[in-house]
Amino acid sequence: MQILPTLLAGAVAILQAWNPSPRIIRSEPLLVRAVIDGDTIDVSTVGRVRLLGIDAPELGRGYDTAAPFAHEAKVRLTSLVLHRWVRLEQEGQALDAYDRHLAYVLTDDGQFINAVLVREGLARVSARAPLTRLPALQRAEAEAQAARRGMWGSAPSIPPTEYTRRSGATKPPPQTYKQPAQKKTNAKKKKKK
Numbered sequence: 001m002q003i004l005p006t007l008l009a010g011a012v013a014i015l016q017a018w019n020p021s022p023r024i025i026r027s028e029p030l031l032v033r034a035v036i037d038g039d040t041i042d043v044s045t046v047g048r049v050r051l052l053g054i055d056a057p058e059l060g061r062g063y064d065t066a067a068p069f070a071h072e073a074k075v076r077l078t079s080l081v082l083h084r085w086v087r088l089e090q091e092g093q094a095l096d097a098y099d100r101h102l103a104y105v106l107t108d109d110g111q112f113i114n115a116v117l118v119r120e121g122l123a124r125v126s127a128r129a130p131l132t133r134l135p136a137l138q139r140a141e142a143e144a145q146a147a148r149r150g151m152w153g154s155a156p157s158i159p160p161t162e163y164t165r166r167s168g169a170t171k172p173p174p175q176t177y178k179q180p181a182q183k184k185t186n187a188k189k190k191k192k193k
Contacts, residue, residue, distance in 0.1 A: 023091070024089050024090070024091045024132055025089070025090045025091075026087055026088070026089050027046075027087050027088040027089075027090075027103075028087070029085040029086070029087055029108065030043045030044055030045060030046060030085065030086060030087070030088060031043070031044040031083070031084070031085055032044075032081045032082055032083065032084055032085075032086055033083075034082070035074060035077050035078040035081065035082050036048065037056065037058070037059050037070070037073070037074050038056025038057060038059075038069075038070060038072075038073025038074045038076075038077055038117065038122060038123060039051045039054055039055060039056040039073070039077070039117070039123055040100060041077070041081060041105070043086070043088065043101075046088065046101055047100075047101065048098075048099075048100040048101065049088060049100060049101045049102075049103050049105070050096050050098075050100040050101070050102050050103075051103070051104070051105055051113065051114045051117070051123075052089075052090075052091065052102045052103050052104050052114065052131065052133075053104070053114055053125060053126065053127045053131050053133065053134060053137050054114050054117060054118055054123040054124065054125060054126060054137065055123060055124055055125075055126035056069075056070065056073040056074075056077075056117060056122060056123040057069045057070035057073060057122075057123075057151065058070055059071070059074065068151065069121070069122055069150050069151050072122055072150070073117060073122035073123060076116075076117065076120065076122055077113070077117060077122075080107070080111070080113055080116060081105065081107070081113060084107065084108075085107075085108055086105050086106060086107055086108075086113070087105075087106045087107075087108075088101070088103035088104070088105060088106075089103055089104040089105075089106065089133075090102065090103045090104075091103075091104070091131060091132055091133075092129055092131070093129070104133055112133070112136065114133070114137060115133075115136050115137055115140040116140075118137055118140040118141050118144060119140035119141075119143055119144055119149075120144065120149055120150055121144040121145075121147075121148075121149030121150020121151050121152045121153065122150045122151070124141060124151065125137045125138055125140075125141045
């Protein structure tokens with residue numbers, strides 16, 4: 001009977017030592033060359049990096065209209081990282097469907113940029129797999145929601161219907177096509193002769 005508790009204690013120790021969570025790989029300092037949108041940057045020697053675990057509103061491309069807070073998210077990310085040295089922490093899948101690197105972004109002073117954007121209501125948590133930093137992102141989102149920051153604030157103002165048409169106004173009657181009257185110039189000339 002003494003063997004069973006010993007085996008159980010050994011199994012627990014082995015399970016605690018074996019950590020199935022993915023390993024985080026931290027880069028050397030890298031320079032941010034450009035900010036593409038509210039959750040994508042271009043980093044020297046790496047290329048495009050999508051901020052892991054978050055999703056910022058999409059900028060309008062071509063004929064599409066930008067989502068509310070898309071421009072603000074890009075401006076804020078630009079102010080935080082453009083032309084600055086950052087470290088990337090990669091965890092799990094290295095690339096997304098668009099061949100962008102997936103990573104957490106940290107400044108030299110330890111600021112977790114992904115969480116900053118979420119805390120300010122300029123991005124939301126969108127983790128599709130268990131992540132090491134997911135609890136920090138979830139706390140940041142809860143804080144933004146409680147304080148009604150950014151996208152968690154009041155709904156964007158949409159002009160009322162009176163903005164495009166006066167209330168009570170009816171549609172104008174449909175235009176009908178009228179055939180132009182035939183010229184009678186030749187007929188008049190013949191009568192004069």
